[in-house]
Each structure stands twice: as C-alpha cells, then as structure tokens.
Amino acid sequence: MQSPRTQLSQAATSARQDYDVLVVGAGFAGMYMLYRLRRLGLRARVLEAGDGVGGTWYWNRYPGARCDVESVQYSYQFSPELEQEWTWSERYATQPEILRYANHVSERFDLRRDIQFGTRVVSAVYDDAAARWTLTTGTGESFAAPFCVMATGCLSATNRPRIPGLDDFDGPVHHTGEWPHEGVDFSGQRVGVIGTGSSAIQSIPVIAQQAGHLYVFQRTPHYTVPAHNAPLAPDYVRAIKAEYRSLRARAKQMFSGIDFRINPSSALAVDAQTREREYESRWEYGGTTFMGAFSDLLFDRDSNETAAEFVRGKIRSIVRDPKVAHALSPRDIIGCKRLCVDTDYYATFNRPNVTLVDVTEAPIERITPAGVRADGRDYALDALVLATGFDAMTGALNRIDIRGQGGRALKDKWREGPKSYLGLMVAGFPNLFTVTGPGSPSVLTNMLPSIEQHVDWIADCIEYLRVRGIARIEPTVEAQEAWVEHVREVAGPNLRSVCSSWYIGANVPGKPRVFMPYIGGFPQYVARCEEIVAAGYAGFDLGPSRAPR
Numbered sequence: 001m002q003s004p005r006t007q008l009s010q011a012a013t014s015a016r017q018d019y020d021v022l023v024v025g026a027g028f029a030g031m032y033m034l035y036r037l038r039r040l041g042l043r044a045r046v047l048e049a050g051d052g053v054g055g056t057w058y059w060n061r062y063p064g065a066r067c068d069v070e071s072v073q074y075s076y077q078f079s080p081e082l083e084q085e086w087t088w089s090e091r092y093a094t095q096p097e098i099l100r101y102a103n104h105v106s107e108r109f110d111l112r113r114d115i116q117f118g119t120r121v122v123s124a125v126y127d128d129a130a131a132r133w134t135l136t137t138g139t140g141e142s143f144a145a146p147f148c149v150m151a152t153g154c155l156s157a158t159n160r161p162r163i164p165g166l167d168d169f170d171g172p173v174h175h176t177g178e179w180p181h182e183g184v185d186f187s188g189q190r191v192g193v194i195g196t197g198s199s200a201i202q203s204i205p206v207i208a209q210q211a212g213h214l215y216v217f218q219r220t221p222h223y224t225v226p227a228h229n230a231p232l233a234p235d236y237v238r239a240i241k242a243e244y245r246s247l248r249a250r251a252k253q254m255f256s257g258i259d260f261r262i263n264p265s266s267a268l269a270v271d272a273q274t275r276e277r278e279y280e281s282r283w284e285y286g287g288t289t290f291m292g293a294f295s296d297l298l299f300d301r302d303s304n305e306t307a308a309e310f311v312r313g314k315i316r317s318i319v320r321d322p323k324v325a326h327a328l329s330p331r332d333i334i335g336c337k338r339l340c341v342d343t344d345y346y347a348t349f350n351r352p353n354v355t356l357v358d359v360t361e362a363p364i365e366r367i368t369p370a371g372v373r374a375d376g377r378d379y380a381l382d383a384l385v386l387a388t389g390f391d392a393m394t395g396a397l398n399r400i401d402i403r404g405q406g407g408r409a410l411k412d413k414w415r416e417g418p419k420s421y422l423g424l425m426v427a428g429f430p431n432l433f434t435v436t437g438p439g440s441p442s443v444l445t446n447m448l449p450s451i452e453q454h455v456d457w458i459a460d461c462i463e464y465l466r467v468r469g470i471a472r473i474e475p476t477v478e479a480q481e482a483w484v485e486h487v488r489e490v491a492g493p494n495l496r497s498v499c500s501s502w503y504i505g506a507n508v509p510g511k512p513r514v515f516m517p518y519i520g521g522f523p524q525y526v527a528r529c530e531e532i533v534a535a536g537y538a539g540f541d542l543g544p545s546r547a548p549r
C-alpha cells in the first residue's frame with residue numbers, strides 16, 4: 001500500500017507535462033498570478049518552498065515583525081469584495097495578521113489546490129526546440145510548461161553573514177528571515193542581535209522585554225522614525241472602505257504607489273522654524289511619510305542633512321547616555337538606506353538590560369562557542385539573532401539554476417549586475433517572467449500594487465500570445481540595454497543611489513554594485529509598460545506562430 005505522500009508525489013509527477021504556466025512562489029505575487037491564470041482558463045501550478053502561503057510573511061516571524069506600509073494600503077485591490085470583507089485591526093499590520101490575510105485570500109479564492117507546498121525549485125531550464133521550461137525540485141520532481149513566472153520575492157534569500165566561527169556557536173542561531181514557527185523563548189537569556197536594519201529595529205524592543213540581557217552589535221546605525229501604531233477605529237475603517245477606489249486611484253499617481261502628502265517645497269526654501277515644524281508634525285504622525293516633509297530630501301544633500309539632523313536631535317533627546325546616543329546616530333544620508341519605522345527603538349537603549357556594542361570601526365572578530373568576540377572583548381551569549389537581511393532582488397533568482405537559450409545561466413548573464421527589460425523579462429530567457437524583478441520599481445514602492453501591476457501585465461501578455469497563436473516572447477537585446485541604461489540614468493541624481501545599501505547589493509560581499517530597482521516612479525513606470533503593450537509589445541521579439549487558439 002502506498003503512503004499518502006507517495007500517492008501525492010505520483011499524482012504531481014503524472015500531471016507534470018500538462019501545465020500551461022508554472023509559477024514559483026506562493027507569496028502575494030504567486031497567489032494573485034494563480035488567480036489571474038485560472039481566470040484565463042489556463043492550467044497553472046504554483047511551486048512553493050514553504051508549507052503555507054504568504055511568502056515573506058510566512059518566513060519573517062521574528063518578534064515585532066510588521067509591515068511599514070499602512071495596512072489599508074498594503075493589501076490587494078483586485079477584488080472589491082475582498083477589500084470590503086477584510087478588516088485590518090491596526091494601522092500597521094503585524095506579521096501574524098498579514099499571514100492570516102494571505103491565508104484568507106488563498107481560501108476565499110480556493111487557491112491551495114493548485115499550489116504544491118514544501119517544494120523548492122532548484123533549476124529551471126528552457127528547451128529551445130520544444131519551447132518549454134522544465135523546473136526541477138529539490139526532491140527530484142520535474143514540471144514543464146511553455147511559460148514560467150518567477151514570483152520569488154525581492155527580500156526572500158537570506159543573507160547569512162560570513163563571520164568566522166559562526167557555525168561553532170553552542171547556542172541557537174536564528175535568522176530573522178527564517179524564524180522558527182514555534183517561536184523562541186528568550187526569557188532570562190543573554191541574547192546577541194547582529195544587525196541594526198529594519199528587522200533588528202522591529203525585534204530589538206520586543207526581545208529586550210524578554211531577555212535577561214540583550215547585546216546589539218551595530219555595524220552601521222540606521223535612521224528610524226516612530227510608527228505610532230494604533231488600533232484602527234471602526235469609523236476610520238468604514239470611511240476607508242467607502243472610498244477605497246479613490247484611495248487606490250490616488251495612490252497610483254504617487255511615486256511610491258502609496259497615498260500620502262508630499263510637501264512640494266524645498267527644505268532650503270523655508271526658514272528653520274518652518275522646517276522644524278514640518279519635521280515635528282511628520283514625526284508625530286509617524287511612518288515613512290517623514291520623507292515627504294520636503295520634495296528635495298532625496299535629491300539635495302543640504303536639504304537631506306536638515307532632516308538627518310532633526311532625527312539625530314530626536315535620538316539625543318530620547319537616549320539618556322550621550323555616548324550611546326552618539327553611536328546610534330547615523331552620519332550619512334537619511335532615506336538612502338531604506339528608512340525604518342519603529343516602536344520604542346531608541347528608548348530601548350535606556351533599559352539597563354540592553355547594551356549597544358559598536359562594531360563600526362572594527363568588525364566582529366569572530367563567533368566563539370560561548371558568544372561573540374568584538375570590540376576587544378568576549379560577550380557571553382545563550383542565543384544569537386542574525387538580523388542581517390537579504391541577498392535582495394537577485395538572490396532568490398540566482399539561487400535557482402536558471403538556464404535560458406543555449407543553456408546560458410542567468411547567474412552568468414547577471415555576473416556584473418542584473419539586466420532586464422522593465423524588470424519583467426530577460427533577453428535570452430524566452431517566456432520567463434519575473435514579478436517585481438530588478439529594473440522595476442518594486443522595493444521602492446508599495447509592493448502590493450506593484451505586484452498586481454506586474455501580474456496583470458504578465459497575464460495579459462500570455463493571453464495576447466495565446467489568442468494570436470504566438471509561442472514565444474523575449475525582449476530584444478537593444479530594448480533591454482536601453483532600459484538598463486534608463487534605469488541607471490534615473491538613479492544618478494537620486495541620493496539613494498550613493499550609499500552602501502542593499503539596493504545596490506553592498507550588503508553582500510562580492511555582489512556587483514548596481515542600483516537594482518527602477519527609481520523613475522510608479523506612475524511613469526506603469527505608463528511605460530502600457531505604451532509598450534499598446535505598441536504591440538515594442539522591444540520584444542514575438543514568434544514563431546502556431547495555430548491560433
């Protein structure tokens with residue numbers, strides 16, 4: 001008698017040749033992709049490494065994990081019914097609430113039956129002659145289809161630091177991006193957190209409340225602004241639900257795809273008092289809208305410095321020990337690395353059980369079986385938290401052995417940095433789509449509308465080809481080169497392109513330094529995508545034809 005697992009595996013194997021589209025990943029991108037493909041009447045299979053839907057929200061279960069985009073905007077808009085029936089409870093949703101939402105969506109639209117969980121795709125190979133992609137999984141199963149959509153996420157491949165001795169540590173080591181599902185009890189323990197980016201900034205105040213002592217190993221201080229998170233009042237929720245369509249429409253006109261007010265003035269065009277008032281009111285309001293205080297904060301260093309100094313002043317006023325306040329104060333451009341949003345981050349350093357270990361000047365020497373050696377001394381620890389981020393944007397794609405025409409590996413093509421057309425497709429890789437790929441606005445925008453825009457574009461494209469009996473689509477090298485150049489050009493004047501952030505791959509040793517996302521703004525980008533379609537997929541090679549459907 002066969003075990004249910006064997007039967008399942010055989011069922012998948014026997015159906016493997018028949019899919020129209022394969023989708024890798026069941027986060028928000030993969031789920032919506034499946035929804036759209038089904039509505040086109042296509043047979044799709046989603047392959048997902050995790051045991052549930054939700055992508056980044058499935059894996060990032062560290063204490064304090066939340067979205068830094070307001071919940072009413074960080075949600076799908078493709079279904080007005082879904083918008084009306086789901087009620088967010090807080091201004092910034094917690095990871096568990098977002099995961100509940102993802103599960104609700106998957107149940108509401110009956111998505112699970114076409115998702116195969118616990119299935120990590122290790123290779124994707126294009127067969128020129130058959131015009132098909134074959135995907136192979138870690139357990140040796142293979143799936144084939146003429147189209148493949150990589151919905152693998154921008155921040156999903158964890159960045160494990162190369163610190164000597166890391167594997168020798170006697171206690172548990174948890175990466176924030178691969179947090180144990182059963183949770184971690186730090187009660188009374190000596191805990192070390194390495195990193196001070198968004199994940200650290202969210203988790204440190206929560207861990208500090210539980211740990212016996214918390215040591216924070218900081219290589220670079222990051223700017224963070226308060227979230228001022230709060231439960232959402234029923235009246236506010238009712239008002240949002242009544243005007244969802246116009247809220248979404250307004251958001252789509254914004255550079256970041258998020259509806260918020262940007263002050264059109266330059267920070268240098270107003271007097272110091274007016275500037276202070278604007279920063280103060282943004283600080284009181286909370287969240288990343290702080291960067292909308294003046295329109296030139298990300299273009300003019302002097303303007304930027306006024307905002308940076310305002311935040312440093314806040315740090316000095318919150319953190320009692322001036323030395324710690326100084327160490328926590330970033331010197332560089334605010335908003336260059338992604339601005340963090342916190343609850344009580346700076347105040348946490350006033351706690352007697354929290355120690356900031358500044359490793360700015362000299363890196364952590366090594367991890368020993370007993371703890372961390374840094375700053376000329378040994379810190380004895382019971383547990384270690386790696387809040388060291390991700391191999392962003394390209395990591396998840398490069399960890400799959402993707403081979404296009406002539407067996408050429410994507411990793412090799414991208415050795416000097418990712419090249420794509422619109423962040424949607426890559427020359428030499430026909431019929432392979434990347435949702436929010438490098439070269440698209442993606443991480444610089446609200447991910448949900450960016451995902452929906454890409455998924456709609458891909459679904460419409462596949463339908464266009466099928467209706468016309470076109471078997472293949474691929475960007476031309478010329479169109480791709482021109483797009484890559486455009487992406488580079490628009491990044492130039494923006495201050496975000498000048499610092500050592502994960503936007504340019506600087507957090508991963510050896511990664512090519514290229515500003516990966518498209519910083520021309522969401523509306524401009526969408527308009528370009530639409531123009532290209534209206535011009536009959538300008539910049540793409542289409543063909544050859546087969547009998548129309």
Ligand code: NA7
Pocket residue numbers: 155161162163176194195196197198199200217218219220338363364387388389390502507
């Ligand atoms: P981030 O923002 O990449 O932060 C990672 C942190 O880890 C950052 O402070 C790094 O310092 C630090 N880091 C990385 N490697 C090391 C080593 N080897 N030694 C010491 N410190 C290290 O990742 P997050 O997960 O916090 O956030 C990622 C995004 O998710 C965030 O922007 C939001 O969009 C959501 P560094 O600054 O590189 O000196």
